Amino acid sequence: MFEFIKKNIDDITYPVEDEDPKLPIFDNLQMNISYLKSEFGDSFDILYKEIKVGNADICFVMADGMCENLLVVEQVVKPIISEKRLPLRKEKLLDFISKNVVAGIDQQRAETLQDAIANVLSGLVVLFVDGVNYSECFGVQGFPKRSIDDAVAEVEEIGSHEAFTESFKDNITLLRRRIRSPVLKCEIVECGKTSKTRICVCYMSDRAKPETVNDIKTKIKNAKLDTVLGSGYLRPFLDSKRFSFFSALGTTERPDVACAEMAEGRVLIITDGTPFAIIAPYLFSENFQTMDDYNYRPFYATLIRTLKFVSFFIGIFLPGIYIAICTFHQEVIPVSMLYDMAIQESITPFPVMLETVFIHFIYEIVREAGLRMPKSIGQTVGIVGAIVIGEAAVSAGLVAAPLLIVVGLSAITSFVVPHLYQPIAFLRFAFMVIGGIFGFYGIVVGASVLLVNMCAANPYGVPLLSPIAPFSLGAMRDNFFRMSWKKLGKRELKIDKMEK
C-alpha cells in the first residue's frame, strides 16, 4: 500500500537536488555569450548588446523590463562609449570602467557564469569584456511594482497605515525609516534552486540572539525548495520540529509591528515578492496584541485584550460545548431556556452534531467564496449566505434558531484574532465532533491534549506559552494587561529572557 503511494508520488514529482557546481567566466566573450544563450534559450526579454570599445569587444546583457532603460543608457552605456581615457590593455579595461567611468554606486563583480545569470535576472546590467574572466554588474533596476499602500490584513484605527509591499527593498526602507540605528542588520540569504529568491533576515544586533539568527539563516539555506514564491514556503522549515496546532512564527504586513518585534530581540524574515514578513520566535499571547493597543489608553487596551482572549475560547469551544450540552448534559441549562431549546430542536430532522457541523461547513464555504470573489461580489455572497441560507434553513425547519446564534457568534469571534483563524477553524470542527461523541468529558480531554501540545512548543528556546507558562510576572505587564508607557518605556522586554 505504502509502496504504491510512494511510487505514485515518485512518478509525478522529482527530487529537488543540490545546486550544480558553478562555472567560472571564460576569458572568451563569444563563449560566455554562447553559454548564456544556451541557458536562456529563446527568451525574448534577455537583451545582448555587443559593441567595440577601444580595441576590445564588450557585451552588455540585461533583462528587458527589469532595468530602467534610461538609466542603462545614461549611467552605463553612454559614459563607456564616450570615455576617451580607456586603457588599451583588455585586462585593465573592465576594472577601469567600474572604478572611473560608471557612476552608479550599486556595483558588484561576478566571477562565475551562474552569478552573472542571477544578476541579469535580478535586474542588473552585466558587462562582459573579451579577454577578461570576470564581469561587472551595474545596479540600474527599475521594474514595475506596487506602491506602498494601506494595510489590508492588519487594519489599525490610530496607528500607521503603511504596509509592506512585494518589493523587499522598499520593505527594508520602511524599516530603516523607523529604526535609524546601525544595529539594524539586514542580511540576504538566497533560497530556491531555480527561483533564487532573495530572503532578507533583519534583526537588531544588540538584542537578537546570535544563535537564533544563525539558526534561521542555516534553516533557510538548507531548505530544499525549487521555487520560493511566498513566505509560506519557508514556514515549515522555520517552525517547530514537532507538530503544533499553533505556529511559533508570526506574520505581519506592518513595518511598525515588525520594528516593535525586532526591538524585543526577534528576527524578521522578508521574502522578496511577499508583502508579509515572518517573525521568529513568536509567542502565543502576541496573537492577541495589535499596534493600536499601544496607542489606546491602558485600561481600554486591557479590556480589548480580555475580549480577544474570551473570543478565542468562544471561537473554538462554543459549538462543541453547545453540542455536548444538548446531547449529554442538559441539566446545566436553566429550565426555562431548556424548554425553549428542546422545542426548537424537536422540529429539526438531524442530530445536533450533524446540524452544527453542516451549518459550519456551509459557513466556511460562504466565507471562502466571499474571500476569493471580487470585493463587490464577495459582499453579495456574504449577504446571500448569511441571510438567505440561514433564515431559510430556520424557516424550513432544517436547523434550530439557537444553533444559528451559536454558529454566528463563534464565526464572528474567530475573526477577532485574525492571526489564529486557521487553528480556530480546524479546532472548532474537531471539538464539535468530540463534543457530539464524548460530551463534555471528551472536550476536556481534547482541551488538555491541546494545552500539552502548546506547552511543549519551544521554538528557538522560547516557550510558546511564555510568559503564562513558564510564568513570568515581569512580562505580564504587557500580556493580559497593558500597562502605561510610563512603565513600559522604562525597561524594554527581551525575548531571550523568557527562556525557561
Add this chain to the structure above:
Amino acid sequence: MNTKSKISTWQLLSVLLVLRLLSTITFMPILDVAVGNSDYIIAMAIGGFSTFIFFIPTFLLLKNGKGLFEISDKVSKKLTKIIAILYALFFLIFIFSALVRMNLFVSAIVFPQKSTALFMVISIAATCYAASHGLEALGRTGTISLFLFIGSFIVILLSLIERVDINHLSPVFFYGISPVSIVIWSVIIRTVEPAALLVLLPKVSGKTLKSFALWIVSFTVITTLIFFFLMTTLGDASLLQLFPIHSMAVLSRFSVFERMDALLMGMWIFSAFVKVSFLMFLVADIISSNFKKVSLNGAIVFLGIINSLAVLIESNSLSSFKVTTSLTVRSSIFLAFVVIIPMILFLIDKFYSGAKE
C-alpha cells in the same frame, strides 16, 4: 537519569499540588469508622501538618540535593536497578489507582448509562501523547492546571457561601479520638507525591527545601478549606455520597447556571489527565534511564497498553479498587517508599560521604 531537561521547583511542585488536590476532590468516605463530619476537617488539618514528621527523610535528601538513584549508584548499579523497578511499580500502582477512580467517576457521574471502556482507552492514549512531550511540557501544563483548579474552586466555593451553615457541623470528637486518628493516618499515607520529587530531584532547579515546606502548608490549607465547605453545606449527608465534593458542586449555583458541577467535572478530568500523564512519564523515565535498551517513548507506549488492558479487565469489578484503597496496603506502601527507603538511602549517602572524608 537523564538530567538534560530541567524544570523549576515551582513547576514541579505545582504538578504535585494538582495531584494532591485531585486526591482531595476524589475523596470517598469509604473508611470503616464512625467519625463526625467536623472531625474530618480537623483530621485534614492535623493530618496535613503531621506529614512534616513523616517527610523528615525527604527534607534530609532535599537538603543534600541528591536524588534517590544518584545515591544508590554509589553503592552499586544493581541496587539502582532494583530501586528503579520498585519505584516504577510504586508509581504504576498510583496510575492504576487514578485510572480506576476516574473510571468509577465517569461511569457513575458522567455517563451512567454507557460503557466507559472506549472513553478510558482514548483517555489513556491522550495521556501517553502528553507524557511523550516530556517533563518541561508537563510542568508547564501543571502550572496552568493549578491556576485553573484554584480559580474554579474559588468560583464554586463563592457560589456556595449562601448555603454554608455552621449548624451542619457535628460536635467535635463525638465518637472519640481513636476513629479521628485513623482518618488522620489515612490523610498522611495518601500523601505520596513527594516520592516523585525525590526521584526527579536531579532534574529540578531552584530552592527545593523551602518550596516543599510551602507545598505541605498549601495543600493542608486548601484541603481543610474544601472540607470545611463540604461539611458546612452538606453536613452528615456528605458522608453518604459516593463523591461528596461532586455532590457539593451540584448544590452550587451562579447566575443563570443551575449547578456548577460541570466546572468541577472539567477540573476533575483535567487534573486526572495531568496526574496520569505525569506518572506515566515518571515511570517511563525511570525505566528508560536505568535500562538503556528501553526508549522513553517505547516505555510510554508499553505503559499505555498495560494500563488500558488493566482498566478494561478491571472496569467491571471493584476488587482492585478495594486493594488500592485498603488502609494496610496504603500504609505499607507509604512507609516503604516515602519513609524507609529514602531514610536508608540518606544514611548510605552519609556513610559514603563520611568514608570519603
